[in-house]
Amino acid sequence: MISSAQGSISDNMNGRHEVYRSSKSALNQLMRSYAARHADDGRALLLMAPGWIRTDLGGPKAPFSVEESIPKVVDVLISKHGRPGLEYLDRDGNTVRW
Ligand SMILES: NC(=O)c1ccc[n+]([C@@H]2O[C@H](COP(=O)([O-])OP(=O)(O)OC[C@H]3O[C@@H](n4cnc5c(N)ncnc54)[C@H](OP(=O)(O)O)[C@@H]3O)[C@@H](O)[C@H]2O)c1
Structure with missing residues (x-):
């Protein structure tokens, strides 16, 4: 899934782009829920x-x-x-805070 750093609630120190940020936070939440429901299926899930x-x-x-x-x-x-499992990573492979 193509997310965005702007979907991070923890890293939101500047505001702006509120609707866009919210849409990506919602995508992240959706994927967290999907991953929780399918925790046993061994798939690699990525929010980029x-x-x-x-x-x-x-x-x-x-x-x-x-x-x-x-x-x-x-x-x-x-x-x-x-x-x-699900990870939220940037293009350098670093974890983005939820
Ligand atoms: N660019 C960035 O800095 C950046 C940063 C973080 C995340 N992202 C994410 O990366 C993804 C791609 O963004 P981008 O920068 O490549 O944007 P973009 O150049 O504006 O391209 C958006 C694409 O989405 C398609 N699209 C828009 N509305 C649609 C709809 N209702 N139904 C079907 N297709 C639709 C467009 O199709 P048409 O060409 O046919 O209109 C276009 O191919 C997005 O999810 C964006 O949030 C981008």
Whole structure:
């Protein structure tokens, strides 16, 4: 699932983008619930916070291009393969606080 660092409630010190933040927090909650219900099935579940990227949504001021971001996102996806359970990770593979 493509989440966002803006979905983190713990790291929300600046506010702004409240509706977007809320939608990603809701996605995170949905995945927490799914993972809890299916705790025994051994699937790898990932909430990805890809960073601020220059797309239509991210806008021209975002620091990272799609070309430099997506390989990192894919690396994290591949590294998660075979590691059961839900994690909320950024594109460097670091855990994001809920
Ligand atoms: N860019 C960032 O900085 C950033 C950071 C964190 C997370 N994310 C997340 O990454 C994901 C992709 O974002 P992006 O930056 O690549 O955004 P984007 O360039 O604006 O692309 C959004 C994509 O969603 C599709 N879409 C929008 N509304 C839709 C709908 N109602 N039904 C079906 N498809 C719809 C668009 O399709 P059309 O092209 O056909 O309109 C487009 O392909 C999003 O979940 C976003 O929240 C982005």
